[in-house]
Every structure is written in C-alpha cells, then in structure tokens.
Amino acid sequence: MAGEFQFKSRRNKKTYLTEQEIWKIINQFFANGHFTTTYKYGLMKALIENLYNVDNRLVLTFDQVYFSFAKIYWNLVIHHDLNQLNTSNRQAGIQKELKEFQLMHGVPNKVVFDHLPSNLQLQLVERTKKVGARYVVGALYGDMEGSIYEFDKRTEYIKFNSSMYIFLQKYRQIVTHLTNYHLAKFLEKHNDKNKLEDVLLKVENILKRESLHAFYNILWKYETKECFYCGKVLSDKRIATHVDHFIPWSYIQSDNMWNLVLSCQSCNTKKSNKLAKSLYLEKMFVRNENLKLTAVHNDFNYYSERKLEALYEYAGMNGYVENWSP
Template identity: 40%
Template sequence: MSHKLKVGELREAYLLEEDIWRVFTVVLSSKSAKSSTYKYALMKSLIENLYQVNERHELSYDQLAYSFTKIYWNLIVHHQLINQNRGKIARVVTIIKEVQDANSIPPEFVFDKIDDALQLKLVSKVKATMKENVYGALYGDTRGSFYAFDHKKETLTLNPKVHQFMLNYQRLIVNLTNYHMAAMIEQLNEVPSINYLLGKVESIAKRSSLSAFERVLLTYSKADCFYCQKTLTGVKRETHVDHFIPWSFVQSDHIWNLVLSCNRCNTSKSDKLPERAFLEYIIKRNHSLIEKKEDETITNLMKNYKQKKIVMLYDYSIKNGFDTIWSP
C-alpha cells in the first residue's frame, strides 16, 4: 500500500505534457479511488507553494502543512463542513476540532486570526497526519511520476516537468481542483448546491486580512503608493496591501508579491496585471528587503525568493490569460 511508504522515489522523470494531463485528469476525477478530500487539499497546497520551491524543486513538509492546515481550518471551523471523508471522520477534522474546542475558538476565527504559537502547534500535528495519510496516497495515484517524498528529511521534491506544467497551466489546474474538491464536499455534506460551495473552496486559502504584511512593509519602505507615489496617510482604509500579481492567479500571499497602494490604485487595478515597467520597481523593492539581513522577520518572509521568480510569475500570468494590463 503506497500510503504506508516512508520514502517515495521519482519514477518516470521524463514526462510529456499529454502524459501529465492524463494523470491529472484521472487523479482529479471520480475515476481515482478516494475516500477523502486530502488529495485536493494537497494539490491546493502545492499550487500555493509553486513559487516557493528551492533550486532542487523541493518543498518542506512544514510549508505544505501550513497551507494544508489553513485550508482545512477554514473549511471545518469557519464553514462547518465537517465531513471530509466517506464513512469515517477524517483525522485532520479530529485534530482541528480538538484544538478549537480546547482553546474555545469561535467559528468566526479564520486561520490567520489564530495566534502564532497555536498555529505552529496545530501545523505540527497536521504534518504528522499528512505523513501517514496524504503524501503516499497521491504519490500512488500518480504512479510516482509527480513527486518524490522523504519522511525523514521531511521534503517533497516535485518532478521538474510537472512543476513546469503546473506553472504553464496554473489557472486551469486551480479551477479544476476547486471544482472537483467542491463536488466531493457537496456529496459528503448537506449543502444547498455546488455553486454554494465553489465560491467557498475558491477562496479558502485566502487570508481575511493582510494587515500583518502592511505593518512589515510600512516598517521597511516609505508610506507611498507603489503605483502612483501618493503619500499614504494613516487614516483608516487609506493604505491597502495589493497583490502585484493578482491573488486570483498567484493564490498565495508572499511578501515579495505584496506592495502598499492607495485606495484609488488598488480599486482600479483590481484583478489586473500592472504595466511591465512596475516589474523593475518591485524587483528593486524586493532587493532592498533582502538587504535587511539583520532582521529575522524579513529574512524568513523572503526565504526562497529569487528575482527570476517574480519575472516568471509575471510571464506565466500572461500565458494563463491575465492579459489586461493596468497602469495608474
């Protein structure tokens, strides 16, 4: 049984796009035997960390467990979608409910509202259950072709071909994964309709607030709008944290993709890509963040950032259909 494996080596390193599509389609659709929503949550966690891989295409179990926990916390606690497995209670549900009850956390609390120490504790419990129930299962379904994993080193190594594929077709993959995950949750829980769920699943990994990033950015850069240079005053609602590459594409909140902006620019930019000239500016801005080596918060937030990543992200978002270019 593949889910009992402690190490999974990469088989078939060389894959054609059509091979990858075939495996993806089988894994996501009902043809693949699955009793829980774990595979979808792992897929969403991989997508959230696509630009966080190191040079060896590795992701740490901590990175993935953080995304995975956030997804389930928001589904289980916030949206009360308790059934995530056929027949029995999924282990991740038990873990999350126990922590919620023990700390009397109200359901309005989304994951990023929980304090850091408790988040860490929860993520480490979920990480342990992912080792037992998650990595081996999807590995088996993809016949070892998508990634390798190692429970001792706690790393997952993406097949470079699959990584490339996910970057090329990110938007389609996100939509497919959300759709199939929503369809399965709908079967397992009593909900009005799949449309009701799809919106929830689409935004499940989204933070309720970027104010933590706002504080960091205000500490290290001038309080000016990144796009129009207007000075941002401290008045409430005046300063926004904007995803340089739209969230709907990048599906994650990395500080190197976040900028301060005024209300007007933030609203008019919305889901669009900024003019290419701004790419140079954000590269410079990120360079200045990396320079703050003495500050541990920044060093951690900028871990795995490379200049080429934001350039890739920009180009891939155009490839994926974000071709309306905005300027202030």
C-alpha cells in the same frame, strides 16, 4: 496504486514528461472517483500555495506544505463547519483531530486559522502532519503515477518533478480551478444543504487571509509612503491605503512579502486582476532588493528575481490582462 502510501520514501518514476503525458495523469487523477476523503485535493491546494516557496532544487519541507494543509482544513472544518466525511460516514481523521484540538484549547466556532495564536498554529501543523504525512503524501504520489514529486518521510521533504513543476506554473490557474471544483463537489455530497451556500466560493477563498494588516505594517514602516504605481503620496488613514498583490492574488493564491506593495485606493481598484506594465516589474526587482535588507522577512528566503519574472510571464500565459498602468 495499491500500497504506495506505505512507503517511507519514493523516487520519481520518470524524470521527463511531455505536457500531454501530464494532462493525462491530471485528468486521470480528477476522473478517478474513488476518493474517500478530500485529502488529496487539500494537499494539491497546499502544494499550489507553496509553488513559489521551493528552494533552488524544487524542494519543499513538510512544515511548509502542512502549514497550508492545516490552514485549509481548519478553515473548512472549524470556520465553515463543513464535514469531511468519508464514504462509510465516519468522521475523517483530520476532522476528528481538529475538533478535539478546538475543544481542548477552548477555541470558539467560526475562528479562522489566521486568528489563532502562532503557538496553536504550530501545534496544529504538527498534528496535521501526523495525520496527513502518514499516507496523503504517498497517496497523491500514487495517484499521479509517481510523477508529481519524490518524497522522504524521514527527512520530511518533497521534491517536485521538474517537468511537473513547469507544468503547474504554466497551468496553475486551470489546475487550481479543477481542484476547487472537485473539492466543492465532494463537500456537496457530504454536507446538509444549509451549510452549502457559496461552497465553491468558500473553497476558492479558503487560503485567503482575512487581512493583510501585518504586511501593511511592515510596508508602511520600510517603504516610501507613495503609491507604487502612480506615485501619489499615500494617506496615513489605513482605509485609504491598500496593500496590492503585484501578481494578482487570484493567480498566485498566496500572500508573499515580495509580491505586495502599497498603493492608493484608485490604483488598487483599477488594477484589480491585471498585470502591471513591465517597467513595474523592474521597479519591483529594485524594491525587493531593498526591502529584503531592511524588513528581513522570512518570505525572502525563497525569493529570487527569476521566480518573480517567471510568475509574471506565466500569469500572462494564463490569460491575465497585461500592460496595465495608472
């Protein structure tokens, strides 16, 4: 795929793809051993995190994608101190950029992305975009045989191929695991043993928020103070009231206002990685219609009942235990 990265914009080479064709492309992507950096895995993770932030034309802006991308690399490089060396043993561009940024703003080691002030986060996204947008979007496009999305660097968008989009929803969990596995394997090659403890776990949780407290505050302000599942009156002690991912986090791998509810400790623990009964999906539709109006949160810009319903169905297809109720 020589030189795909140089193009300013590319169209999808083929619009309709069968699942078998996509599996071939995905397998080739992961089997291709010529990775000199982790960027393509990072971008893949960023795309998966944003899968449900597309508009109705399946478009994502570079700002959305690179916010996740910046978060992934900040947490890998600064928080976990993991090298992203390329094969010639030089620092990967993004690592250099992040370390310089850290030094310039006097950010202590180990700080997670979520704890950075929002103006620094936005500056980081801009910088990352400059490093990343230069070629990563085009490189992944090339490796996926021009079938994953189309993109335009001038207007800064990517638009998923619709067959690929359906595929990624359906096989989200497998593709996520594959990406994490290969990213962890790459990191193992380029880091000292003492930094590699739980490396796969670190990669798996790289996009996970330290705390859902900001969401808790919004929910506590606008919602009735009852457990979404069992209806029990919730304690105003923060520790006893949980923020629950209606579609389990391990599947959705992102925190969205429209997927979060308040629950009692017992329901949150017992529900764990399961899908609640469909009557709770109906309840969720109503809840979101109301919360959209009262809480006015950015996450609702990309929300629709159809999306939530699709997520619910695809999580079931991915093997999540269904029909949970308290």
